[in-house]
Amino acid sequence: MARTSSFMMFLLGICLSRPAFADEPKSIPRATTQQVQRTVERAIGYLQTESAAWLRTRKCAACHHAPMPLWALSEADRQGYAVDKKFLADTAEATLGSLDKMIASKLVSNPADPPDPRPSAKGVNMGTVFMAVAAQSLPILEKGQKQSLRLIADEIVKKQLADGSWEFFANLRRPPINESQITDAVWIILALQGERGRDASESQRAAAKKAAGWLAGAKLSDSLQERVLNLLLAIRAGKARNEMQIIIDELLTRQQTDCGWSQTAKMKSDAFATGQTLYVLSLAGYTAERPDIKGAINFLMATQKPDGSWPMTSRSTPDGKPGSAKLLTPIMCAAGAWATLGLARLAPKRP
Numbered sequence: 001m002a003r004t005s006s007f008m009m010f011l012l013g014i015c016l017s018r019p020a021f022a023d024e025p026k027s028i029p030r031a032t033t034q035q036v037q038r039t040v041e042r043a044i045g046y047l048q049t050e051s052a053a054w055l056r057t058r059k060c061a062a063c064h065h066a067p068m069p070l071w072a073l074s075e076a077d078r079q080g081y082a083v084d085k086k087f088l089a090d091t092a093e094a095t096l097g098s099l100d101k102m103i104a105s106k107l108v109s110n111p112a113d114p115p116d117p118r119p120s121a122k123g124v125n126m127g128t129v130f131m132a133v134a135a136q137s138l139p140i141l142e143k144g145q146k147q148s149l150r151l152i153a154d155e156i157v158k159k160q161l162a163d164g165s166w167e168f169f170a171n172l173r174r175p176p177i178n179e180s181q182i183t184d185a186v187w188i189i190l191a192l193q194g195e196r197g198r199d200a201s202e203s204q205r206a207a208a209k210k211a212a213g214w215l216a217g218a219k220l221s222d223s224l225q226e227r228v229l230n231l232l233l234a235i236r237a238g239k240a241r242n243e244m245q246i247i248i249d250e251l252l253t254r255q256q257t258d259c260g261w262s263q264t265a266k267m268k269s270d271a272f273a274t275g276q277t278l279y280v281l282s283l284a285g286y287t288a289e290r291p292d293i294k295g296a297i298n299f300l301m302a303t304q305k306p307d308g309s310w311p312m313t314s315r316s317t318p319d320g321k322p323g324s325a326k327l328l329t330p331i332m333c334a335a336g337a338w339a340t341l342g343l344a345r346l347a348p349k350r351p
Helices: 002-016 033-058 067-078 085-096 099-104 126-135 143-158 181-193 202-217 224-236 241-253 271-283 291-303 329-346
Strands: none
Touching (some): 033 085, 033 291, 033 329, 067 085, 067 126, 067 329, 085 099, 085 126, 085 143, 099 143, 126 143, 126 181, 143 181, 181 202, 181 224, 224 241, 224 271, 241 271, 271 291, 291 329
16 A cells, blocks of 8 residues: 555656656656556456456446457457457357347347337437447457447437437436437447448448538537547548647646546546547557656556556436446446556557
8 A cells, every 4th residue: 555655646746747748758757668568467357357247247238348348358459468369259249249149138129028118218229339339349250240230330320310419318328438419429420430341331321421510510518538539530530630639639738637637627537537548649649658648657557456447436427426326347347448448559568
């Protein structure tokens, strides 16, 4: 405990001097690459254990315990880390292998069940959307998995509203996983991107174009994630750097004095916000050599728990304030996935 506290005090001293970053790029000590890699390895162990246990006991391919770990583990594998490839393959097959497997993993409703009378049934099942995005990172997709992804894309197109958006039920949102209509829309567009190859239907292309138009006119809230995901979407769409620089600069100015990022202005820095920001900035070309990126890496290293996870608080209430949820493993698993995505790219085990 004393060692961790000392590291945090050291880290705080580093980040309180952030205005000097541009003038003194060598003034900030950094953790060694090997230390960062060990942090990633602990996170990989946590994600594999936690995701497997959830799927085994809950029988549910939830947004936080299946798609996010699959994405993070696939990225770590790509960066040279040792991951359980059998777990990756088996989980992808068990959740996306066929319509029956999607029903069994609770990604889609059973057609034999009575129709869901709730208004929320009109919306897109975001669990399928997260799985479609995660599947884009997998090294191999089997025939049945590809068919499942086409079914998901067709359902997305069918439920799109006339203005290009999708239904969002504020009273049912679960921030930060389902934070706002904007974050949901970005995830949905990212899912459609995976089906926009030569075989994409005209309806899917049209839906993606209409959604991009709606998103361009949407007003962002205080949420950091809305900006992070919009930047991710711009990067994947191949936009020029000068078109993205404003939002990149805004993300950098929102870095906290402890060198992490917070989900909203009223919250403390955490692994969810810091991990996803580091991941997207790494895609934009930022490296661990930058002092501000070094500081964020050190923040994640200092706050990681011995089991490889990171401490998180609940935001389960619709107003986005810290909630009273007793079960914190969902947000901890999602945060661990984002932290792994960011750190694995910034400290790869192979070029």
